[in-house]
Amino acid sequence: MIALAQAGRDLRVAFRSRGEAAHPLAFFALAATLFGLGLGSDLETLGRVAVVAIWVIALLSCMLAAESLFRRDFEDGTLEQMLLHGRPVFLAVLGKLAAHWCVSGLPLVLFAPLAGFMLQASAPALPVLALSLLIGTPTLTTVGAVAAALTAGLGRGGLLVALIALPLYVPVLVFGAGASVVAASGSSALPQLLWLLAMLAAAVTFAPFAVGFALRLSQEY
Amino acid sequence: MSRLGAFVHRLGSPRWFFDMTKPWLRALAVIGIALLIIGTVWGLVFAPEDYQQGNSFRIIYVHVPTAHLAEALYLAMGVAGVVLLVWRMKLADMFIAVTAPVGMAITGVALLTGAIWGKPTWGAWWVWDARTTSVLVLFFLYLGLMALREAIPGRERAGRAVAVLAIVGTVNVPIIKYSVDWWLTLHQPSSFSLTEQPTMPVEMWLPLLVNVVGFYCFVVAVVLAGLRNEILERESDTVWVRDWLRRAQSGSGS
Numbered sequence: 001m002i003a004l005a006q007a008g009r010d011l012r013v014a015f016r017s018r019g020e021a022a023h024p025l026a027f028f029a030l031a032a033t034l035f036g037l038g039l040g041s042d043l044e045t046l047g048r049v050a051v052v053a054i055w056v057i058a059l060l061s062c063m064l065a066a067e068s069l070f071r072r073d074f075e076d077g078t079l080e081q082m083l084l085h086g087r088p089v090f091l092a093v094l095g096k097l098a099a100h101w102c103v104s105g106l107p108l109v110l111f112a113p114l115a116g117f118m119l120q121a122s123a124p125a126l127p128v129l130a131l132s133l134l135i136g137t138p139t140l141t142t143v144g145a146v147a148a149a150l151t152a153g154l155g156r157g158g159l160l161v162a163l164i165a166l167p168l169y170v171p172v173l174v175f176g177a178g179a180s181v182v183a184a185s186g187s188s189a190l191p192q193l194l195w196l197l198a199m200l201a202a203a204v205t206f207a208p209f210a211v212g213f214a215l216r217l218s219q220e221y
Numbered sequence: 222m223s224r225l226g227a228f229v230h231r232l233g234s235p236r237w238f239f240d241m242t243k244p245w246l247r248a249l250a251v252i253g254i255a256l257l258i259i260g261t262v263w264g265l266v267f268a269p270e271d272y273q274q275g276n277s278f279r280i281i282y283v284h285v286p287t288a289h290l291a292e293a294l295y296l297a298m299g300v301a302g303v304v305l306l307v308w309r310m311k312l313a314d315m316f317i318a319v320t321a322p323v324g325m326a327i328t329g330v331a332l333l334t335g336a337i338w339g340k341p342t343w344g345a346w347w348v349w350d351a352r353t354t355s356v357l358v359l360f361f362l363y364l365g366l367m368a369l370r371e372a373i374p375g376r377e378r379a380g381r382a383v384a385v386l387a388i389v390g391t392v393n394v395p396i397i398k399y400s401v402d403w404w405l406t407l408h409q410p411s412s413f414s415l416t417e418q419p420t421m422p423v424e425m426w427l428p429l430l431v432n433v434v435g436f437y438c439f440v441v442a443v444v445l446a447g448l449r450n451e452i453l454e455r456e457s458d459t460v461w462v463r464d465w466l467r468r469a470q471s472g473s474g475s
Contacts, residue, residue: 008468081327146385146389150386167390168362168390170400171396174400174404175404178404199396211450220375
């Protein structure tokens with residue numbers, strides 16, 4: 001209940017500032033364009049690295065989006081209310097993450113096949129690319145939220161969040177990009193996708209505790 | 222209270238720890254440096270050549286102990302993080318603060334010696350081999366830990382935030398290790414044939430053992446020395462530190 005209320009509230013806030021909500025997708029499209037431009041003269045190489053490039057770009061996009069996850073709530077005191085209302089912070093964090101992923105992660109999943117197509121990725125890899133992003137990006141959002149919560153209210157999140165989150169992203173990249181590469185070469189990507197699912201289950205179960213704890217710390221001076 | 226319980230309870234007092242570790246520090250430093258000299262000279266000069274890699278294998282006498290320590294120190298920080306968050310033990314926070322730069326330096330040495338060894342053996346300074354990659358990620362984990370501590374104002378808050386990150390990192394270290402392992406061995410198994418070392422004769426692994434123990438003693442001594450400094454600094458407004466300083470200045474400080 002509290003999770004749904006939190007998610008609904010965050011989605012309403014996101015809907016009212018639609019321009020801002022489009023930033024992750026715009027970043028994703030731009031970075032993919034740069035990649036296409038850089039390697040555009042060599043279509044064969046481009047096609048081979050496309051799925052990995054898209055995964056790396058999606059990862060960076062999720063990290064950048066997660067960075068500002070708590071900023072506004074911290075500044076206007078909403079965060080303090082969330083921690084004070086006496087109901088499990090775990091659930092509120094979960095709702096917040098779900099809403100955030102719907103705004104910043106889901107568009108990437110939907111757009112990725114098109115980006116893959118434009119970057120000359122092989123056709124059989126595209127559905128697996130989208131599926132691996134669908135399972136992988138919530139993990140990225142959740143782990144990124146831990147980094148964002150640890151740096152909440154410090155005023156200089158950006159690079160610090162990257163320093164903290166990127167090493168933790170390595171396994172997701174390995175299995176996500178791995179699934180797409182394996183699919184491109186024509187074999188089954190099921191093991192990698194199952195690993196991604198396992199990591200998602202673990203991240204959603206444990207990370208909200210770390211996020212809640214870190215957010216409480218951010219209220220101390 | 223059991224003997225162990227009493228020991229843990231006393232650990233909560235930085236002063237007790239400071240007084241107790243003085244002889245330990247000296248002993249560990251002496252033993253560590255002695256073992257390192259013996260093991261290194263033995264390994265570099267007297268141990269037999271490897272029949273496949275020739276003399277270049279000798280770098281393992283530095284590489285293997287540092288690579289071990291790189292992971293062990295991170296794990297120790299994760300454990301200290303749990304201790305800090307559960308029992309609020311100040312010493313655990315100091316331990317993390319002191320260990321992070323030491324661990325990062327050790328990880329750097331492991332990476333560097335790995336690269337130096339890779340050049341004659343694999344023909345390249347850097348290979349995206351499973352182990353090198355996971356150690357590189359470990360290096361970045363240390364870096365993030367130190368950056369976070371620097372960024373947060375307030376010692377106590379910074380300490381607990383760093384503890385959370387150390388725990389999250391410790392949980393991730395095995396996942397990173399196995400995922401990278403699995404990924405890279407799947408894709409380029411051929412470049413690995415050389416890393417499978419032949420079973421070593423005793424003359425080869427005995428100096429290695431000496432160096433591993435030596436490195437552990439030495440690093441523990443370094444961490445202890447750092448901890449003692451940290452204790453003096455953080456407790457600098459207490460009576461016992463001022464007394465200790467007065468005695469140290471008059472020449473009989475111990």
